[in-house]
Amino acid sequence: KDDGNGLDKVVLKTPNGASAEVYRHGAHLTSFKTASGKDVLFVSKQAVFKPPKAIRGGVPVCFPQFGQLGPLGQHGFARNAAFEVVGSGDNSVTLELAASGKEDERYPHPFQLRVTVTLADESLTQKLTAINTGSSPIAFTCALHTYFTASAIDKVRVEGLDGVGFTDSLQGGKPLTQEGPVVFDQEVDRVYIGTPGSIKIFDDGAGSCVEIVKEGFPDAVVWNPWVEKSKAMGDFGDDEYQVMLCIEPAVAGSGAVTLQPGKTWNGTQTLTLSNV
Ligand code: BG6
Numbered sequence: 001k002d003d004g005n006g007l008d009k010v011v012l013k014t015p016n017g018a019s020a021e022v023y024r025h026g027a028h029l030t031s032f033k034t035a036s037g038k039d040v041l042f043v044s045k046q047a048v049f050k051p052p053k054a055i056r057g058g059v060p061v062c063f064p065q066f067g068q069l070g071p072l073g074q075h076g077f078a079r080n081a082a083f084e085v086v087g088s089g090d091n092s093v094t095l096e097l098a099a100s101g102k103e104d105e106r107y108p109h110p111f112q113l114r115v116t117v118t119l120a121d122e123s124l125t126q127k128l129t130a131i132n133t134g135s136s137p138i139a140f141t142c143a144l145h146t147y148f149t150a151s152a153i154d155k156v157r158v159e160g161l162d163g164v165g166f167t168d169s170l171q172g173g174k175p176l177t178q179e180g181p182v183v184f185d186q187e188v189d190r191v192y193i194g195t196p197g198s199i200k201i202f203d204d205g206a207g208s209c210v211e212i213v214k215e216g217f218p219d220a221v222v223w224n225p226w227v228e229k230s231k232a233m234g235d236f237g238d239d240e241y242q243v244m245l246c247i248e249p250a251v252a253g254s255g256a257v258t259l260q261p262g263k264t265w266n267g268t269q270t271l272t273l274s275n276v
Contacts, residue, residue, distance in 0.1 A: 005049045010085060010093045012119040020119045025051045027083040027095040027115035030058035034273045035121035040210060042147040042244035044236045052080035056235040057147045057244075059126065063113055064140035066221075066252045067169075071106040075145070078113055092118040101134065110134040111259075123272040128216075132259040139258045143221060143250035144269050146212075151205025153224065153242050158182040160199035161220070166192040167253055184245065187226035193253035195220045201247065202276060209276045216267030217249035 003009045008024040016035040023030060032040045043057030054060045054075070065076035078097055087094035094116040101110040114129040132138050150156045159181050167173045169189040178192065181202075199212045199220060214220070223246040225233065230241045249269045251257055259265050 003049065007049055007051070010088070010095075012091050012093060012117065014091055014119060014121050016121045018119055018121045020117060020124055022093055022095065022115075022117050023055065024083050024085065024095060025049075026054055026079040026081065027061055027097070027113075028055050028058055028079065029117055029124075029126060030055060032119070032124045032271065036273070036275075038206070038208060038273055039149055040124075040271060040273060042149045042240075044240055046235050046237050046240075048235045051082065053235075054079040056233070059147070060145040061113075061115060061128065062143040062145050062248075062250075063128070063130070064107055064109075064111070064138070064142065066141040066143045066250055069141045069252060069256075072104060076140075076142070077104050077107075079145075083115065086114070087116075091120065092116060098133075109136070109138045111138060122274070123270055125268060125270040127266060127268045130257075130259060130265045132261050132263055135261050137258050137260050139256040141251045141256050142217075142267070143248040143252065144217070144267075145221075145246060145248045146269070146271075147244055147246050148201055148210060150243050150245055151203050153184045153245065155203055155205035156184060156245060157202050157204075158199060158222065158245075158247065159202060160196055161192050161222075164192050164195050166190040166222075182222055184224050184226075187229060188222055188224045190222050191250070191253040192220045192222065194218050199247060201245070207275055209274050211272045211274070212247055212249065213270045213272070214249040214268065216265070217251060217269070218254040219250040219252045221246065221248035221250050221252060223248070
């Protein structure tokens with residue numbers, strides 16, 4: 001279906017009223033509304049829906065590079081590319097990027113990248129599948145760069161990372177260890193390395209909890225741009241840092257995945273909403 005700006009998107013719905021929207025551009029999930037009526041994902045009011053620019057919010061797919069961890073541009077090129085819809089089922093859709101190796105001269109490797117989104121009433125699963133379709137090994141880092149809504153950032157805490165080591169991107173990658181929940185009272189940009197499979201976002205303002213269960217992604221990035229970075233981003237409102245946070249299942253600080261010819265790698269995240 002056309003989103004009104006000439007871009008294709010797929011809308012998923014459950015009989016009980018949950019919905020999700022996935023753009024062909026970047027296989028970008030931009031909306032997940034639960035049957036109980038909560039908007040789980042944040043999209044900036046200033047987001048630009050114009051390829052090849054990545055959409056600011058939802059879940060940009062960072063592949064084959066997370067951040068600056070390689071020779072490519074920030075977060076790789078999948079989030080800027082057009083995917084094809086290659087499958088659909090009950091409340092699910094699969095999109096594919098069949099990369100020839102000519103997309104970016106800094107990554108001359110053919111691969112297939114598939115993103116499958118499956119919707120349920122109070123949860124959503126996103127599966128990322130990479131297949132090496134070439135004849136030599138490929139290496140990649142990646143992330144599901146998930147932007148969550150927050151009622152107010154000072155009402156939010158992230159549980160599940162206590163005792164986990166992280167590198168602080170705001171201190172040149174300094175290695176530190178998390179103590180207690182993650183709270184937000186300043187800019188945060190961290191790569192947590194080798195995290196547990198379950199991370200929970202408690203929002204005391206909304207009386208809700210979103211659990212992220214991840215498999216295949218050893219790491220998790222936590223990001224909030226705070227005041228100055230928000231002002232510096234043209235496609236993000238100056239005050240929107242107060243109503244969002246990013247938790248990103250990732251292959252980042254643990255090192256790249258190496259995939260032999262013909263082999264497949266999978267990573268998934270499932271987001272489940274509950275009231276607390
Ligand atoms: C996060 C990074 O994953 O993405 C941050 O850790 C970065 O450093 C943020 O600012 C947004 O990146 P971009 O390229 O979408 O502006």
